[in-house]
Structure formats: structure tokens, C-alpha cells
Amino acid sequence: xxxxxxxxxxxGTPGQRVTxxxxxxxxxxxxxxxxxxxxxxGTAPKLLIYRTNQRPSGVPxxxxxxxxxxxxxxxxxxxxxDDEADYYCATWDxxxxxxxxxxGGTKLTVL
Amino acid sequence: QVQLQQSGPGLVKPSQTLxxxxxxxxxxxxxxxxxxxxxxxxxxxxxxxxxxxYYRSKWYxxxxxxxxxxxxxxxxxxxxxxxxQLNSVTPEDTAVYYCASSYANGLDPWGRGTLVxxxx
Numbered sequence: 001x002x003x004x005x006x007x008x009x010x011x012g013t014p015g016q017r018v019t020x021x022x023x024x025x026x027x028x029x030x031x032x033x034x035x036x037x038x039x040x041x042g043t044a045p046k047l048l049i050y051r052t053n054q055r056p057s058g059v060p061x062x063x064x065x066x067x068x069x070x071x072x073x074x075x076x077x078x079x080x081x082d083d084e085a086d087y088y089c090a091t092w093d094x095x096x097x098x099x100x101x102x103x104g105g106t107k108l109t110v111l
Numbered sequence: 112q113v114q115l116q117q118s119g120p121g122l123v124k125p126s127q128t129l130x131x132x133x134x135x136x137x138x139x140x141x142x143x144x145x146x147x148x149x150x151x152x153x154x155x156x157x158x159x160x161x162x163x164x165y166y167r168s169k170w171y172x173x174x175x176x177x178x179x180x181x182x183x184x185x186x187x188x189x190x191x192x193x194x195x196q197l198n199s200v201t202p203e204d205t206a207v208y209y210c211a212s213s214y215a216n217g218l219d220p221w222g223r224g225t226l227v228x229x230x231x
Contacts, residue, residue, distance in 0.1 A: 033217075044209055044224050046221075050216040050219070051217075088158060090158075099173070100150070100218060101160070102159075
């Protein structure tokens with residue numbers, strides 16, 4: 001059972017906009033920024049969004065992130081077939097001595 | 112640009128010790144702005160952070176409660192790498208193990224991952 005809650009699946013058609021939610025608590029998302037990762041089959045997670053809404057160089061501006069309270073969202077506009085992947089949210093949790101926590105992942109299907 | 116290269120066996124027998132190494136290029140393990148993490152991923156447990164080591168005038172190690180009694184993460188400054196030891200493994204420890212650096216922007220980059228199977 002993951003600390004952060006994501007929907008297990010999402011889908012959209014090419015060109016559409018989809019959003020993926022990530023729900024946490026006051027000790028994690030409520031306090032810290034959120035990262036989003038894209039994972040293609042057989043590969044390591046790749047940083048997509050950092051500090052809630054910042055894109056690393058090379059990540060298209062079709063990807064955007066936001067946060068409100070103890071929830072965060074990843075939005076993908078102009079959906080493309082190669083966006084089909086698993087997406088994970090992650091943040092630091094301040095409880096105990098602190099630790100990284102992840103969402104359970106959302107499988108995005110491009111129809 | 113930091114790059115991480117993982118190495119270690121892909122098969123470990125139950126009750127034995129899982130040992131993996133993560134070699135760092137592009138920065139030094141003693142960097143005052145980085146932490147060096149181990150994470151694993153399995154279908155049953157998802158992504159699970161195992162622990163980290165970092166240097167801030169001295170070495171620190173923090174571990175996840177779920178593995179705290181069985182894990183050691185050590186820096187190796189002579190080889191600019193860090194290691195994971197997980198003792199008394201069971202089939203539930205079967206997973207893809209990743210090393211990852213963390214700076215101000217979070218866990219990035221990650222190593223390519225090592226599938227470790229616990230089986231006799």
C-alpha cells in the first residue's frame with residue numbers, strides 16, 4: 001500500500017488533455033514539493049516534473065504540475081502515443097526521521 | 112552531469128545477503144549537496160525507498176523502518192561509490208533495485224536498475 005494515492009489507470013485520445021491526481025497528507029504533500037516521474041517498460045523512472053511545477057530541460061511544456069493542499073496533479077496536454085507509460089508522484093515525508101514516499105503509479109493508455 | 116552505474120548479482124539465496132554497488136560519475140560521493148539513495152520496485156510493494164547516505168561534515172545514514180534491522184548503506188570514498196547490503200533476504204525481497212542521487216530537485220538521476228531474485 002503506497003503512502004501517496006494515485007488512480008491505477010488513465011486514458012485519452014491523441015491531442016486530448018489528461019490529468020493524473022496524487023493524494024497525500026500534511027506530513028508529505030502538505031509540506032513539501034512534489035516530483036513526477038515517467039517510467040517506460042523496462043527502464044528506470046525518469047524525472048518529469050520537480051518542485052511541483054518545474055520541468056527539467058528537454059521535457060516538453062505539454063507536461064505541467066500543480067499542487068493544492070495535500071494533493072497534486074500532473075497534466076498532459078496534446079496527448080501523444082509515446083506518452084503511454086506509467087507515471088509516479090513522489091515527495092519527502094517529514095514523519096519519523098523523514099523518508100521518500102511514492103504513489104502507486106498510474107498507467108496511461110493512449111487510445 | 113551525474114551518472115550512476117549499478118552492479119551486483121541478480122540471484123541471491125534465501126537467508127543470505129543481497130549486495131549491490133552504485134558507482135558515481137560526474138560528482139563526488141562526499142558532495143555537500145547530494146544524498147545517495149537505494150530504492151526498490153516490485154509488483155506487490157510498488158516503489159519503496161530503502162535508505163540513503165550523505166555527507167555533511169560527517170557521514171549520515173537513514174533507513175526505512177520496513178528494512179531498518181537488515182540494511183546497511185555505506186559510502187566508499189576511495190572508489191566514489193556506495194553500496195547496499197540487505198541481510199536475511201526472503202522471496203519478498205525480490206525486486207528491481209535502483210540507486211538514485213538526490214539534490215535540491217529530488218531523486219534524479221537513477222541508475223538503470225538491477226533485478227534481484229531471491230530463490231534457492
